[in-house]
Amino acid sequence: MSQNNQKSTYDDNNIFAKMLNGDIPCHKVYEDDRTLAFMDIMPQAEGHVLVIPKQKAVDLSDLEPEYASAVLMTSKKVMQAQREVFEREGIIQMQLNGSQAGQTVFHYHVHLIPSSIHELGRHAATQADHEKLAEIAKQLAAVIPAS
Numbered sequence: 432m433s434q435n436n437q438k439s440t441y442d443d444n445n446i447f448a449k450m451l452n453g454d455i456p457c458h459k460v461y462e463d464d465r466t467l468a469f470m471d472i473m474p475q476a477e478g479h480v481l482v483i484p485k486q487k488a489v490d491l492s493d494l495e496p497e498y499a500s501a502v503l504m505t506s507k508k509v510m511q512a513q514r515e516v517f518e519r520e521g522i523i524q525m526q527l528n529g530s531q532a533g534q535t536v537f538h539y540h541v542h543l544i545p546s547s548i549h550e551l552g553r554h555a556a557t558q559a560d561h562e563k564l565a566e567i568a569k570q571l572a573a574v575i576p577a578s
């Protein structure tokens with residue numbers, strides 16, 4: 432865990448690294464050779480998805496160009512799926528760099544949240560129902576074309 436004014440070093444045992452290794456499960460929405468998208472278990476709104484690179488990056492400063500590009504391309508696919516499934520145009524794209532900014536998992540990730548900045552729920556606060564997360568993941572995955 433990083434101190435306020437110091438960048439974390441990459442921890443191979445962080446929760447998202449464990450997901451990438453298949454050591455812990457996630458409600459997968461999309462995967463390709465450079466990225467994985469899955470449901471946030473403490474969503475700030477219904478349909479909150481995280482997109483991560485398959486690269487050991489703590490934050491934006493570590494992200495290699497091909498992974499930066501891949502994360503954005505996957506984010507576009509996920510956002511389009513959220514627009515279709517939730518029948519709303521407004522999707523928040525958020526990304527926190529460092530504990531001072533509120534980052535809590537130190538593997539780079541983009542948040543895609545079907546909400547408004549004026550209605551956003553609390554960050555990483557309340558666990559969602561897993562059956563509901565699984566159902567939403569299925570709905571989103573169904574409208575994303577295979578890569």
Ligand code: 5GP
Nearest residue numbers: 446457470471472473527533534535536555
């Ligand atoms: P950060 O604070 O680093 O920007 O966001 C980390 C996000 O990961 C939070 O929104 C939090 O709810 C989510 N999160 C934390 N632990 C887990 C987990 O075990 N599984 C999933 N799917 N999301 C998690």
